[in-house]
Amino acid sequence: MAADAVVHSDGLPVPRRYGAMLTVGLGVTMAVLDGAIANIALPTIARELNASPAQSIWVVNAYQLVVVVSLLPLSSLGEIVGYARIYRIGLAIFGVASLACALSDSLTMLVAARVLQGIGASCIMSVNSALVRFIYPRAQIGRGIGITAFVVALAAAAGPTVAAGILSVATWQWIFAINVPLSLISWLVAGSLPLTFRAGHRFDWPSAALNAAMFGAFIIGVDHLGHGFDHLGRVAVEFGVAIVCGVWLVRRQLSRPAPLLPIDLLRIPIFALSIMTSICSFGAQMLAFVTLPFYLQNVLHRSEVETGLLMTPWPIALIFVAPMAGRLADRFPSGLLGGIGMMIFASGLASLAFLPADPSSGDIVWRMVVCGVGFGLFQSPNNRTMLTSTPPERAGGASGMLGTARLTGQTIGTAIVALIFNLMASGGTKTALVTATVLALVAMVLSSLRLTPAGSSVQKL
Known part of the structure; x- marks a missing residue:
């Protein structure tokens, strides 16, 4: 260096x-x-x-x-x-x-x-x-x-x-x-x-090309799958390309001391659990973000302006909670903070899924606030763990995986919403919110596993 x-x-x-x-x-x-x-x-x-x-x-x-x-x-x-x-x-x-x-x-x-x-x-x-x-x-x-x-x-x-x-x-x-x-x-x-x-070391151009092909084919395949089962042949080809490129990429990375696809970091249990938690949590968040405008406008018949205002309490709550959660993350385990955050987040999503037939604005707003508080309590501690559980010289790989996990979760969440809406003529919004709740609960379990001796270890497997 x-x-x-x-x-x-x-x-x-x-x-x-x-x-x-x-x-x-x-x-x-x-x-x-x-x-x-x-x-x-x-x-x-x-x-x-x-x-x-x-x-x-x-x-x-x-x-x-x-x-x-x-x-x-x-x-x-x-x-x-x-x-x-x-x-x-x-x-x-x-x-x-x-x-x-x-x-x-x-x-x-x-x-x-x-x-x-x-x-x-x-x-x-x-x-x-x-x-x-x-x-x-x-x-x-x-x-x-x-x-x-x-x-x-x-x-x-x-x-x-x-x-x-x-x-x-x-x-x-x-x-x-x-x-x-x-x-x-x-x-x-x-x-x-x-x-x-x-x-x-030198930049690994072949691995960069394989990485682009793998993620590109995967994302395009997920997007096409979200539009229904009419083009399963094309989806199968796209997923096949993603798998082949992924296997080739992994095999290439195994012998490298600082792989572009950070397999070395994924061998660290707490880092791997944090990545999986992040994918599930952002998938749940995107499921809700895409679904709720349709629910508010098409089911509850709120205007576009009202929809925007009713969605705003979520990010506002996150704005207030995120800095506080960052300070708490310097004192308490991320597995504990993340698990509590995802539990609160799942509760908020479930309460939105089972709103009364004709809810008031207040009924919607407090549920949005709960979701924002839960996600805000989770996000900063989880990101801190992903960065600090890795060697300083591999901070770039950790940072790249942090962003990749977020975008992968968001892509999967969006595709799940599209698939649910295509398969269900009615009731799709409620099903999507229930699915988001389940993903948040999975994230809660994954986060809590970091409190176990195996999950909290920062030694390579």
Whole structure:
């Protein structure tokens, strides 16, 4: 590793720490906010670019797909060249791509710009958690992760409001143009980011290609499966490609000291349990996020504005709980905090699934708050464990797996909702919420297993 690798091995001094967290916060805000506001603008974009709704979906899909397939390769590259360098490159790419999105005059050009923007976002998200590990002293890492979770929740909650505000006074192009000055500011203050460990191995290009093929085929197959059983042959081929590439990738990684697909980290019991817990929890969350708007509008006949307001208490509760949970994570086991959080989350989801036939707004709001509190209590401690249970020089692999687990869970949750809605003419929303409750309970059990001697061990199996 490089000579400067240990300069910031146990946190940055104040006030440089604040500048580094400002950089991380701005980058994460842009990456999260851009995904949220693009969804709101899709109908307007489709209309003005003369595209069908199905075609316009690729404005969102292209971004998400690129992020998923490039997270692990970019986190591995961060271990080699430095996390701060990858982060700054990501900020630059994101800013240039945002400008390209704003200048697009066709759907093809916009989708191409969104692919580039996805690469920038993936640079940011692949190493942001690894950077937090080196920004804060080990005894305060939970605090830093809690702040990051707070920023993510705030950006997600503000997304629809920001999009509506921009579209009410300007064209859709400004939804992307607003990122340009933010990217520039973030890049200018990125000099405060910490120096970190640098690995001595070379980047594994064949493994990166196999990783992209595996996750790409899996996500496309899950998406097609979610649309029903009419194309099972195509789905089987896509899953087959994912399995073949996955087996090939795993075999290639077994002999490597710092594998791109972090098999070495998955051999650590508490890390593996945290990854599985994360996938289940985010799957449950996405099941609810996708289902509830349909339930509120189609079953309870609430307006779009009312739906947005009734959904807001969830992220607001998370905003308040996440920083507190981060501080608690520095004092109490994540298995305990995560298990309690998932139990509360499951209770909230179950209460939403069995709402009375004609609930008041208050009946809905308190249930949303319970869900937000439960998820907020779980998320920061779980992320802290994923980062601190691994060697410092493998923080990039842990950070990449953290993001990959989240996106994998969200993809699976979305596909399950689509499949339920396709199979059930009525009652699909309740079934989806019950399924979300079951996934949250599975996450609770997995989290609690980390309290056992085998689960809490940080030694390799």
